Amino acid sequence: MGKILVTRKIPKAGVDLLKAAGHQVRLWPKSTVMPRKELLKAAKGADGVLSLLTDRIDDAFFDAAGERLKIVANYAVGYDNFDLAAFKRRKILAANTPGILTAAVAEHAFALMMACAKRIPEADRFTRAGKYKGWEPELLLGTELTGKTIGILGLGRIGAQVAQRAVRGMEMKAMYHDMKRNEAFERETGAVFATVDELLKASDVVSLHVPLLPSTRHLIDAKKLRLMKRTAILINTARGPVVDEKALVAALKAKRIAAAGLDVYEDEPRLAPGLAKLPNAVLTPHTASATVETRTEMSKLAAQAIIDVLAGKTPPNLVPLP
Numbered sequence: 001m002g003k004i005l006v007t008r009k010i011p012k013a014g015v016d017l018l019k020a021a022g023h024q025v026r027l028w029p030k031s032t033v034m035p036r037k038e039l040l041k042a043a044k045g046a047d048g049v050l051s052l053l054t055d056r057i058d059d060a061f062f063d064a065a066g067e068r069l070k071i072v073a074n075y076a077v078g079y080d081n082f083d084l085a086a087f088k089r090r091k092i093l094a095a096n097t098p099g100i101l102t103a104a105v106a107e108h109a110f111a112l113m114m115a116c117a118k119r120i121p122e123a124d125r126f127t128r129a130g131k132y133k134g135w136e137p138e139l140l141l142g143t144e145l146t147g148k149t150i151g152i153l154g155l156g157r158i159g160a161q162v163a164q165r166a167v168r169g170m171e172m173k174a175m176y177h178d179m180k181r182n183e184a185f186e187r188e189t190g191a192v193f194a195t196v197d198e199l200l201k202a203s204d205v206v207s208l209h210v211p212l213l214p215s216t217r218h219l220i221d222a223k224k225l226r227l228m229k230r231t232a233i234l235i236n237t238a239r240g241p242v243v244d245e246k247a248l249v250a251a252l253k254a255k256r257i258a259a260a261g262l263d264v265y266e267d268e269p270r271l272a273p274g275l276a277k278l279p280n281a282v283l284t285p286h287t288a289s290a291t292v293e294t295r296t297e298m299s300k301l302a303a304q305a306i307i308d309v310l311a312g313k314t315p316p317n318l319v320p321l322p
Helices: 013-021 036-043 061-063 082-090 102-118 120-128 155-170 181-190 196-202 222-227 246-251 292-310
Strands: 003-006 024-027 047-052 071-074 093-095 149-153 173-177 205-208 233-236 258-262 281-283
Touching: 003 013, 013 024, 013 292, 024 258, 036 061, 047 292, 061 082, 061 281, 071 292, 082 196, 093 292, 102 120, 102 155, 102 233, 102 281, 102 292, 149 155, 149 196, 155 173, 155 205, 173 196, 196 222, 196 246, 222 246, 246 258
Parallel strands: 003 024, 003 047, 047 071, 071 093, 149 173, 149 205, 205 233, 233 258, 258 281
Antiparallel strands: none
């Protein structure tokens, strides 16, 4: 059967599927990123590759892999690490893991929002440091979300679930911006379609759910941050470069917005200078989809795409090529 390269240690369910289908699996045994030189060397002779977002899949990778390669399946819903034009030229299929991580990421975005609004990390640090000496009327005052407005930038699966949780669970009002209007969603949630600027001006919470494209890089920059309310909270579980991180640090320092909850960063794993020291920033290490259930299913879906392609079948999760 085929030779499969898995470029990072992942939940074993996916690896077990590949082996059960009779494939020979070469697994990078570490949780860290495989160095580029090692990646190119390991790709040689592979029929299929199960890759991570940290693996650049381009012409150089395909040259190293050789002519046997038929499919690369990303262990992620995003695929900005894929040079899709190179895939098309080489007639190599690309796959991802859509849908599976929707609930986990939506829950994480909501958790960041709650943590910012209620100042949970600040309160935790305050208490652990022994600073709590007794109840005070104005100690670590946060904000209520009930009745406030959440603005969703990017109404895909995840953005829609965040809005639904906010409207149904917290009785919030919703606004959204997307490439096209979704009238069915508006009827379901009462959400209002708006331009980006209108949304930023009116929202108490802004949650980002757009893909990383040339048009969305630095979508939230210094100018856009100035449009937001001083009491507003910014949440990013999408892609780091959607936000100009240096501009965000400046805005948080100057309290031009109240807080930010980030799971992704512009230059991961590095943070913009000063970000880690800000008390009004809640930071998680790209763990929005990090649940046992989601990560296991992601490994299985990516593996099954490889199994299907090598068996002459068409998996449902192929990435459309330009």
